[in-house]
Amino acid sequence: MFHNLKERLEILGRYFVFVGEVLTALFKRPFHFSRYLNEIELLGLNSVPIIILSGGAMGMIFALQMVSMLRIFQAEIGVGAAVSIALSRELAPVITTLMLIAKSGSAMAAELGTMKVTEQIDALEAMSINPVHYLVLPKVTASILVFPVLTLLANVVGILGAYIISVHLFSVDSAGYTDYMFDFLSPRDIYCGLIKSVVMGLMVTTICCFNGLRTSQGAKGVGDSATRAVVVSSISVLVADYILTTLMLRYIYS
Numbered sequence: 001m002f003h004n005l006k007e008r009l010e011i012l013g014r015y016f017v018f019v020g021e022v023l024t025a026l027f028k029r030p031f032h033f034s035r036y037l038n039e040i041e042l043l044g045l046n047s048v049p050i051i052i053l054s055g056g057a058m059g060m061i062f063a064l065q066m067v068s069m070l071r072i073f074q075a076e077i078g079v080g081a082a083v084s085i086a087l088s089r090e091l092a093p094v095i096t097t098l099m100l101i102a103k104s105g106s107a108m109a110a111e112l113g114t115m116k117v118t119e120q121i122d123a124l125e126a127m128s129i130n131p132v133h134y135l136v137l138p139k140v141t142a143s144i145l146v147f148p149v150l151t152l153l154a155n156v157v158g159i160l161g162a163y164i165i166s167v168h169l170f171s172v173d174s175a176g177y178t179d180y181m182f183d184f185l186s187p188r189d190i191y192c193g194l195i196k197s198v199v200m201g202l203m204v205t206t207i208c209c210f211n212g213l214r215t216s217q218g219a220k221g222v223g224d225s226a227t228r229a230v231v232v233s234s235i236s237v238l239v240a241d242y243i244l245t246t247l248m249l250r251y252i253y254s
Helices: 002-025 033-043 045-073 076-117 120-124 131-169 175-183 187-214 218-251
Strands: none
Touching: 002 033, 002 131, 002 187, 033 045, 033 131, 033 175, 045 076, 045 131, 045 218, 076 131, 076 175, 076 187, 120 131, 120 218, 131 175, 187 218
């Protein structure tokens, strides 16, 4: 038991050292702009369809539940406010991050894991190329830029989906719906969700890349690294969301 605890603490320490290396590499040249653009395309543009689908479904499902609950009190007009606030503060950043973990996080770990077991990482180091700067930094930078944009997209699509369900399916008054929503939804709610998405993007990318670079034992190790990256990053995102929400409620919303 104590041996496993010691090993896990050692891995955690190595992870924080790895994050420090990534943050330090932000200010080092050369800047491989083509790799940055490629990662933005892979992580951002190629993820737009799945974010639109998940964001729209999330807004519609939440609207269905809220209409059925608020109809008892003749307060269906408040669906827009409830959905928009829940999406902006919590659901959009978390669901977007989990979708990107499933789509791109496992791919990052598998890519770096394959390069590790086929000794491509060693070849880069032999050519005096820092793997963290050349391979990891573009992914981290792209995630910091892309996660907030996709979260904002999920917000817009989810609110639109909730509007369609409420107004066109349940005949909620359109003008009252939107007025009530904008009365309660504030820019602060959106900013807090975007801050969460930046933190989660940094966490997800560094965790997945860290696990990929720790890969060993051939093809089996690549699969294990990808699985471990998805599980650890998903749990870490949920824990981070709770901590960030607690801090924001105490220092921003108080």
